[in-house]
Amino acid sequence: MPRRDGCGPPWFSGQLRGCGRRLTAARELILDVMSRKEGHFSVEEVYAAVRKQYPRVGLVTVYRTLTLLVEMGLLACHEFGDGRARYEMIRGSKSEDHHHHLVCTSCNRVVDYRDFIDDEVQLLKKTEAALSKRFRFKINDHVIEFYGLCEKCQK
């Protein structure tokens, strides 16, 4: 696949080289697609979007690139229980972008929410401390998800 410079952010090439990696058209394109889209996407969905611009990209490359972008801290990967991973752009720093999820169990739509989590996060800190002590775990992360039916799927 031929290179196509300039569709991605300028720091991307540097960040790749910084860890001994190379800038390729596939990587630029996939990052570009992900950064334009708002929401959570399966590998197949990303693959379809990328293929519209470059039909030569293989599914395997999409898998590999998404994994790479997660390692680089640019994407987050979630599993909402339907057996396929979803990828989401992290906007801003990881901690700034922290949010929780609301998942429709019928249509699999996922809504991020950031507005109501201040109290949650504060309580989680306390809970984390208590759990850490009690079970001697070093806690690194948490997941809060609500499951239900979205407006459309209630009808």
Added chain:
Amino acid sequence: MPRRDGCGPPWFSGQLRGCGRRLTAARELILDVMSRKEGHFSVEEVYAAVRKQYPRVGLVTVYRTLTLLVEMGLLACHEFGDGRARYEMIRGSKSEDHHHHLVCTSCNRVVDYRDFIDDEVQLLKKTEAALSKRFRFKINDHVIEFYGLCEKCQK
């Protein structure tokens, strides 16, 4: 596989018949195994335990029976991110047995905790109400999980 009456609870047969199902040795046995074990188990683990008593049981039947027991509300099924489902006995009523999880990302051990969730549940109720209103979701369930390293895996 021959029947083997009496190893399961007496209400089990009735609950099955109540929804047009039959009591079989495999079903009694799998329920029995699950009710004796404390914790979360993969299909393979249940399969191994069941096979110790009845080597003729097939893996497919274990899959089918675990799914059935979840439908009947006797087991809960969780996915902790390693790509294989875990099944857990529900003891008492579903709401009485409510708990959250602490997952070791290294050895996949899962700890249930019930002691610290009173505050959590109260906050979740509030959050649920706010989210319901804002996003017009009918919320049925939630997941709270902490991820980290257990004592052994920190070393």
Added chain:
DNA sequence: TTACAATTGAAAATCAATTTCAATAAGGAA
């Protein structure tokens, strides 16, 4: 006991994701 339908096990199929490997392309050096 009989008859019918649910259940079973083995094999095959499916589905997401990973690995293999030869061909290609990125990017530093000359």
Added chain:
DNA sequence: TTCCTTATTGAAATTGATTTTCAATTGTAA
């Protein structure tokens, strides 16, 4: 620019978990 090394790629094969198919078996109501 051209060359060279090595990372990256795509296609095909592979894996691992789970599901489906189907003929044989077994539960249960009559």
